[in-house]
Amino acid sequence: MRFLLRRLGFFVLTLWAAMTLNFFIPRLMPGSPEQALRDRFSKGGQIVTTAQMRRVLEEFGFDPNKNIVIQYLEYLKSMVTGHWGVSIGSSLGTPVTTLIGHALPWTLGLVGIATILAFIIGTLIGTIAGWRRGGLVDGIVPPVFVVTSALPYFWVALLFISLFAMGNHPWLPNDFNYDQGLHPGFNPTFIGSVLKHGILPAGTILITAVGGWILTMRNNMITTLAEDYVRMARAKGIPNRKIMVGYAARNAFLPNLSGFAMSLGFVIAGTILVEYVFNYPGLGYMFYNATVSTDFPLLQALFLLVTLAVLICVLLCDFAVFLLDPRARAKG
Amino acid sequence: MTTIVAGGATGTPTAARRTRRGVWHAILRNRKAMVGAFLFVLFCLLAAFPRLFVPWQHGDPRTVGATPLQHPSGKHWLGTTGLGQDVYAELIYSTRESLLIALIAGLGATVLSVLIGVSAAYLGGGADDALSMLTDIFLVLPTFPLIIVLATYAGKGNLTVIIVVLIVTGWSYGARQMRAQALSLRNREFLESARVRGERSSYIIIFEVLPTMTSLILANFLGAALYAVLTAAGLQFLGLGDPNSLSWGTMLYWAQNQGALVNGLPAWALSPGLAVALLGVAFALLNYAFDEISNPALRPVRRRRVRAHS
Numbered sequence: 001m002r003f004l005l006r007r008l009g010f011f012v013l014t015l016w017a018a019m020t021l022n023f024f025i026p027r028l029m030p031g032s033p034e035q036a037l038r039d040r041f042s043k044g045g046q047i048v049t050t051a052q053m054r055r056v057l058e059e060f061g062f063d064p065n066k067n068i069v070i071q072y073l074e075y076l077k078s079m080v081t082g083h084w085g086v087s088i089g090s091s092l093g094t095p096v097t098t099l100i101g102h103a104l105p106w107t108l109g110l111v112g113i114a115t116i117l118a119f120i121i122g123t124l125i126g127t128i129a130g131w132r133r134g135g136l137v138d139g140i141v142p143p144v145f146v147v148t149s150a151l152p153y154f155w156v157a158l159l160f161i162s163l164f165a166m167g168n169h170p171w172l173p174n175d176f177n178y179d180q181g182l183h184p185g186f187n188p189t190f191i192g193s194v195l196k197h198g199i200l201p202a203g204t205i206l207i208t209a210v211g212g213w214i215l216t217m218r219n220n221m222i223t224t225l226a227e228d229y230v231r232m233a234r235a236k237g238i239p240n241r242k243i244m245v246g247y248a249a250r251n252a253f254l255p256n257l258s259g260f261a262m263s264l265g266f267v268i269a270g271t272i273l274v275e276y277v278f279n280y281p282g283l284g285y286m287f288y289n290a291t292v293s294t295d296f297p298l299l300q301a302l303f304l305l306v307t308l309a310v311l312i313c314v315l316l317c318d319f320a321v322f323l324l325d326p327r328a329r330a331k332g
Numbered sequence: 333m334t335t336i337v338a339g340g341a342t343g344t345p346t347a348a349r350r351t352r353r354g355v356w357h358a359i360l361r362n363r364k365a366m367v368g369a370f371l372f373v374l375f376c377l378l379a380a381f382p383r384l385f386v387p388w389q390h391g392d393p394r395t396v397g398a399t400p401l402q403h404p405s406g407k408h409w410l411g412t413t414g415l416g417q418d419v420y421a422e423l424i425y426s427t428r429e430s431l432l433i434a435l436i437a438g439l440g441a442t443v444l445s446v447l448i449g450v451s452a453a454y455l456g457g458g459a460d461d462a463l464s465m466l467t468d469i470f471l472v473l474p475t476f477p478l479i480i481v482l483a484t485y486a487g488k489g490n491l492t493v494i495i496v497v498l499i500v501t502g503w504s505y506g507a508r509q510m511r512a513q514a515l516s517l518r519n520r521e522f523l524e525s526a527r528v529r530g531e532r533s534s535y536i537i538i539f540e541v542l543p544t545m546t547s548l549i550l551a552n553f554l555g556a557a558l559y560a561v562l563t564a565a566g567l568q569f570l571g572l573g574d575p576n577s578l579s580w581g582t583m584l585y586w587a588q589n590q591g592a593l594v595n596g597l598p599a600w601a602l603s604p605g606l607a608v609a610l611l612g613v614a615f616a617l618l619n620y621a622f623d624e625i626s627n628p629a630l631r632p633v634r635r636r637r638v639r640a641h642s
Contacts, residue, residue: 014469021478025485143364146620150612152562154569154584155605162598215620266474273566277588287477288570291484303481306474314472 122213130221149211265310368617438557449510
């Protein structure tokens with residue numbers, strides 16, 4: 001029980017740290033946000049009344065006349081209660097929660113599925129490579145995937161575009177989430193279009209992410225296979241397949257679980273570059289747009305959301321390890 | 333993400349001391365290490381003497397030329413940019429900044445992780461709890477978004493900002509490993525004897541603890557440098573770098589903005605990314621090879637001997 005309480009404490013503390021960073025980073029940086037806002041609006045040719053300006057700034061939590069401590073407390077309160085402010089970027093005045101709600105499903109669908117697939121495939125290949133030390137798979141796997149895991153995401157994306165999506169008759173589309181001429185709905189054409197637009201971005205993530213899983217799983221397998229209980233299982237004459245899956249892989253897999261949890265959390269943001277290259281309207285692309293238009297509230301909300309997602313995944317992983325691994329229970 | 337994961341294989345730290353000759357022997361015999369070292373030396377040469385590799389380009393490789401958007405040819409090996417600059421010359425001259433970012437940020441992050449990790453382990457008690465908590469928080473905070481937020485606020489285009497941000501966000505994973513290894517060393521006899529001799533803590537940490545951690549520190553540096561290369565290129569690609577600087581990420585930014593792929597110039601769009609990838613591969617190969625050298629269990633198959641306990 002103490003173990004779980006500690007983890008919960010960590011959860012709250014980290015979330016608080018993220019919010020505090022969010023609050024202080026814009027205030028510590030040179031230049032006032034009010035001036036930045038005014039510049040932005042005048043650049044866009046919009047005329048903003050003082051009242052409008054004040055409203056936007058209030059949403060953003062800025063009030064030059066107030067004590068910074070009070071501002072900070074109010075900010076924390078509004079973050080916790082879900083008042084994340086309105087966008088001051090291209091879609092001025094829309095609550096950031098609405099904007100995020102539109103983009104979230106696309107990112108979850110595309111990046112989430114790709115990340116889970118990469119983990120499953122990587123773990124399987126890694127298990128086999130580690131089990132058959134020096135076999136055919138093990139001979140090819142490490143060098144190849146050391147290389148792929150060092151490739152920049154966006155470069156693989158560009159490579160894919162130039163290979164598959166260029167020319168007069170491209171094989172696959174290179175931007176957006178579905179054909180812009182279609183109306184969203186549950187019909188084969190629309191779903192087919194969504195799938196077709198997802199292949200290249202998902203492939204990019206798969207190729208760059210799978211290497212890390214394979215290598216760690218292989219190395220964990222090798223370390224685990226040297227354990228006494230594996231030798232014991234062999235001596236008892238337990239079938240090889242059972243040793244591989246039930247004895248070695250099961251234990252080798254545990255350290256990878258927390259890495260997987262974190263990568264699931266990073267799903268929301270880790271692929272800003274991929275979504276940017278493919279103009280895929282998910283959260284990462286939104287993050288990029290928020291930077292370009294210096295849309296502070298949206299940027300803060302997205303950052304908070306990503307942190308929250310990582311923390312929830314890590315917490316879930318802790319619970320899972322607690323259930324799967326008796327040693328963790330005993331330690332707590 | 334993958335960089336975080338890839339280095340995580342050293343489960344139990346092996347603090348076996350090797351003679352220097354043994355290490356060299358191991359490096360020379362390890363093919364991954366050789367390939368990685370070759371690439372790294374090549375990039376160092378490119379960074380130090382770009383002129384040797386672009387003999388006809390004595391001035392600024394950014395000089396605007398008269399023939400924009402050329403395909404690769406004998407005159408322009410990789411074609412020209414939208415402003416008529418020679419892509420090959422730009423590529424070679426950009427090596428310096430990209431390599432410097434990687435080395436400085438990698439070094440900074442490693443120093444920080446050694447400082448925090450080793451002091452946490454050595455001090456113990458409340459200081460350890462606080463430092464470990466700090467490490468864990470930084471480990472979980474989403475780095476790339478944080479970097480983007482920081483770079484956006486701190487003013488786009490400042491190289492120092494990018495390096496500082498890379499250091500601030502890149503140290504936590506290493507610190508955790510450092511702490512784990514330093515903890516395992518804490519009760520060894522040679523440290524005990526140093527303490528009994530009455531050596532100061534600073535002496536013990538620098539001359540007794542750190543040398544035994546060399547291989548882990550080196551692995552950390554390589555991991556941090558890999559992370560810095562990829563992240564810096566990504567940031568510059570998004571336009572958060574200095575658009576007038578000469579670096580691979582900036583080249584990618586311009587290639588994307590001037591529609592290199594749409595104009596049918598894949599050489600311009602892909603070559604800077606390939607350079608980033610190769611430098612990254614060099615770091616990753618060296619890292620993996622050092623992992624193999626320092627952790628005998630991971631080495632390519634040989635006859636298995638009885639495992640020696642250090």
